[in-house]
Amino acid sequence: MRLRWIGAKALGALVTLVFVLVFNFFLFRVMGDPTSQLARLPRASPEEIVKLRAYYGLDKSLLGQFADYAGDTVRLDLGVSQRSRRDVSTELAEAIPWTLLLIGTGTLLATVLGTWMGVIAATRRGTAADDGLLGFSLFTYAAPEYWIGIILILLFAVALPLFPAGQQVTPGAEFDSFFAEAADVAEHMVLPVAALTLMLLGQYFVIMRSSMVDVLTEDFVTVKRATGMPWNKVVRRHAVPNALLPLVTLAALQFGAVAGGVITIETIFSWPGLGELTYNAINDKDFPVLQGTFLVFSVAVIVANLLADALYFLLDPRVQSA
Amino acid sequence: MRARALVALAIVWAIAAAAPASAQEGKKVLRMGWAQEPQTLSPFIDQDEEDFRVWSINYDLLVNFSPKDLGPTPGVAESWKISPDKKTVTFKLFEGHKWSDGQPITSKDVKYSLETFAPNSLLFPSYVENVTSVETPDDLTVIVKTKQPDARIVGGLFVYILPEHVWGKQSLKSLKGSFRPKPPIVGSGPYVVSAVERGRLIRMTRNPNFRGKKPAFDEVQWIKYGNDDAVERALTLGEIDLVPEVQQATFARLKKARNIEAVSSTSPSFTQLTFNLCNEENCPDAKFNPAVQDVKVRQAVAYAIDRKRINEIASRGTAFEGHGLLPDYYKAFYTQPSEDYALDVDRANQLLDEAGWEPNDDGGVRAKGGQKLSFDLFVRSESPANIQAARLVREMTAPIGVDFKVQVVSVDKLTELTTQQVKGKIAPDFDTFIWGWGGDPYDPGLLLNLITTKAIGGSSDAFYSNPEYDRLYDQQSGEFDEAKRKEIVGQMIALAQRDLPYIVLTVDSALQAYRTDKLAKPKRVCPEPDGDITCDQVGYASITALAPAGAAATGGGGDDGGSGLMIVLIVLAALAVIGVVVVLLRRRRAGREAVELEQ
Numbered sequence: 001m002r003l004r005w006i007g008a009k010a011l012g013a014l015v016t017l018v019f020v021l022v023f024n025f026f027l028f029r030v031m032g033d034p035t036s037q038l039a040r041l042p043r044a045s046p047e048e049i050v051k052l053r054a055y056y057g058l059d060k061s062l063l064g065q066f067a068d069y070a071g072d073t074v075r076l077d078l079g080v081s082q083r084s085r086r087d088v089s090t091e092l093a094e095a096i097p098w099t100l101l102l103i104g105t106g107t108l109l110a111t112v113l114g115t116w117m118g119v120i121a122a123t124r125r126g127t128a129a130d131d132g133l134l135g136f137s138l139f140t141y142a143a144p145e146y147w148i149g150i151i152l153i154l155l156f157a158v159a160l161p162l163f164p165a166g167q168q169v170t171p172g173a174e175f176d177s178f179f180a181e182a183a184d185v186a187e188h189m190v191l192p193v194a195a196l197t198l199m200l201l202g203q204y205f206v207i208m209r210s211s212m213v214d215v216l217t218e219d220f221v222t223v224k225r226a227t228g229m230p231w232n233k234v235v236r237r238h239a240v241p242n243a244l245l246p247l248v249t250l251a252a253l254q255f256g257a258v259a260g261g262v263i264t265i266e267t268i269f270s271w272p273g274l275g276e277l278t279y280n281a282i283n284d285k286d287f288p289v290l291q292g293t294f295l296v297f298s299v300a301v302i303v304a305n306l307l308a309d310a311l312y313f314l315l316d317p318r319v320q321s322a
Numbered sequence: 323m324r325a326r327a328l329v330a331l332a333i334v335w336a337i338a339a340a341a342p343a344s345a346q347e348g349k350k351v352l353r354m355g356w357a358q359e360p361q362t363l364s365p366f367i368d369q370d371e372e373d374f375r376v377w378s379i380n381y382d383l384l385v386n387f388s389p390k391d392l393g394p395t396p397g398v399a400e401s402w403k404i405s406p407d408k409k410t411v412t413f414k415l416f417e418g419h420k421w422s423d424g425q426p427i428t429s430k431d432v433k434y435s436l437e438t439f440a441p442n443s444l445l446f447p448s449y450v451e452n453v454t455s456v457e458t459p460d461d462l463t464v465i466v467k468t469k470q471p472d473a474r475i476v477g478g479l480f481v482y483i484l485p486e487h488v489w490g491k492q493s494l495k496s497l498k499g500s501f502r503p504k505p506p507i508v509g510s511g512p513y514v515v516s517a518v519e520r521g522r523l524i525r526m527t528r529n530p531n532f533r534g535k536k537p538a539f540d541e542v543q544w545i546k547y548g549n550d551d552a553v554e555r556a557l558t559l560g561e562i563d564l565v566p567e568v569q570q571a572t573f574a575r576l577k578k579a580r581n582i583e584a585v586s587s588t589s590p591s592f593t594q595l596t597f598n599l600c601n602e603e604n605c606p607d608a609k610f611n612p613a614v615q616d617v618k619v620r621q622a623v624a625y626a627i628d629r630k631r632i633n634e635i636a637s638r639g640t641a642f643e644g645h646g647l648l649p650d651y652y653k654a655f656y657t658q659p660s661e662d663y664a665l666d667v668d669r670a671n672q673l674l675d676e677a678g679w680e681p682n683d684d685g686g687v688r689a690k691g692g693q694k695l696s697f698d699l700f701v702r703s704e705s706p707a708n709i710q711a712a713r714l715v716r717e718m719t720a721p722i723g724v725d726f727k728v729q730v731v732s733v734d735k736l737t738e739l740t741t742q743q744v745k746g747k748i749a750p751d752f753d754t755f756i757w758g759w760g761g762d763p764y765d766p767g768l769l770l771n772l773i774t775t776k777a778i779g780g781s782s783d784a785f786y787s788n789p790e791y792d793r794l795y796d797q798q799s800g801e802f803d804e805a806k807r808k809e810i811v812g813q814m815i816a817l818a819q820r821d822l823p824y825i826v827l828t829v830d831s832a833l834q835a836y837r838t839d840k841l842a843k844p845k846r847v848c849p850e851p852d853g854d855i856t857c858d859q860v861g862y863a864s865i866t867a868l869a870p871a872g873a874a875a876t877g878g879g880g881d882d883g884g885s886g887l888m889i890v891l892i893v894l895a896a897l898a899v900i901g902v903v904v905v906l907l908r909r910r911r912a913g914r915e916a917v918e919l920e921q
Contacts (some may be wrong), residue, residue, distance in 0.1 A: 039331065095521075171543065268552070
């Protein structure tokens, strides 16, 4: 029973993945022919453009190109970037750790802060603290991430030069030790991570708050209080763990939003991760890289969803019996 | 390594001290920023401006561009002699000059560059298309022979001289495929690439064997930012010293910024209104409104267009008014045409009347025999300046009864419309469009070629064909004497002005900005006196002339906190006020609604 449920979910994920693969291929072909830009280059002759097209296999039929693509993807050969002429897998491998660092730190901070703020607001419902926190998180949730990013830069990098406005490490700097470099990176992380945290914070807060409000009105809480257990302890031991459940799904579902947001945030902060790679690839019509980043994003979102299902399965007994 | 880095970062994150890395002390570094980085730095396959920025510092040409007027000045070659039939040029190389790795620079390198590199590269084959042989009787002599006289061999041979002992080791297949040169990239220029950190930085260090004067900076760094705004912000924050290419939209703001000087200089690029002049013979399947091929109509349009206003509005005053086919950047060859089409609406109306285009009674579009003066005007969606220019053209020509229908399309679409073929013949499908072209630093041939008959099917996009113009073109291509060539070019410009395949609206500008507290006032060169400050993509002469600002200014960098603190305080106060208002409003409402219902 359990295995079948998990298996069905995994199969669903696999089908989604295949669909994404097929869809990606045709999506990017709709964007136009990348070599048409070359036609305007005064220094490139028509014969050279023909040669270039042959080199990239762009002279083949669409179906032929698709066959190449499918075969290569299965072999995990993501092709060569049309721009840097390096393997797409190398480009991705260099970018992914930076994005993970950014998303990881941002998500961690957002969940911890959001949850904490949610608990405060729920237990002080109707007070100024509740209103203030709600107003603040609705504001950061509603504000577009590029706007938050630019405001953060204007405030804390330009007006008050506390933090660097971009990049992940001081360009050209030579570091004496690994820790000096790590400290430099950490300093560069402050603003982009803050932007990402602010972008994610609101949802965690709102969900946690309403979930807590629900839990706090349930009978077992009243019973626990009636036993004479201190209020703090009731909240921490019994209410919070029960209220956390919806956050698990949220964290997974939000992954899609994070992937979108990280493209803008990385571009604004010149952060050399997947987002900036995607942005540059779009500008350059670098199809292989674009396909690569989309593949990574899609796989990540699909896996995150599968993970959420699995976690739910473990955490919530009701799912298991269903 | 990565995993360790991540773990360590997570730990350090909380305790990170705000101490900027200061490992650069003592070294004089020129830092420049860009939003795009070169592809691979291999001149065989790369094609970006950023590549040219690096190559032009890393390498010499056989004959370099003089920073004064971009004319020929010694490069790898010290001197040259042109044979009486003008088909043979003999170059003498500098004696005793070495590559950055200590190997001598010889005629073998020149031969490799002209015979192997240029023809097999993506961007350089056309420069050597007339070369029939490159002979090297000894290490310091190179004899270049051409099919017909080709003036580009001296001063227009825009082919970098690469070290044969490095590049010659690679197979051609690899060079044309995915070969990426590994730093240090051996060169002959003042600085050579010593490190490439993709997505971050290209470091160029001083070439110990550079033949010229030792430059003031020890190192040149190209720093990659996520976008143009970030580059310009880095300049205002003092993170970088110079931006070789500033956006039109931010130029005015940078000009006003403290400690920053923004420079607008003439360039070899222009923006033109192109007419589809393809004839039956060259493109039987072309589609266009035949009225566009009436020269009187084009002349009338030219008189009705206020190019100065187009510059002021569409290019925000950063560009220059166009005066004929060549930008005045080409100091050696440019003459302002006598027929310049200064704004004259009456003359425009008169021309159309003469040509029999009857005005419509209610002030609408003119027509003749059922044919209306109504044209499609295509522009690229990616260029706000071109879109703006197109709207202005429409607005300016409406009073003379000519109707331009502005159509904003993608680059791909416009390329397709202008280059598509039917049965092996070009079949353009447009009346007019606005786009631009850029030429070589010294030789005007590339731009003049755009409206020759033999460029049809190649770079021609007006499909103009005039045997007289073609004859003059061939004549000037083989003329090594600047003064004589200038005269021929003048006749060509006059023809182009009469027939107007293009109305050159504006000459684009090169916009640059630098920090006055970091750089001593640079000289405007390439060409003097109104060129740029780095000889961008052209040569290294002015990079070596750049020097740090006086020692007094070293403490600078970034704005002071004074006004900044005020801004932060004001914003925080505003946020606090908004917060209080929100709280009050909610409390008032909460008071009215009594208690929230619980489920």
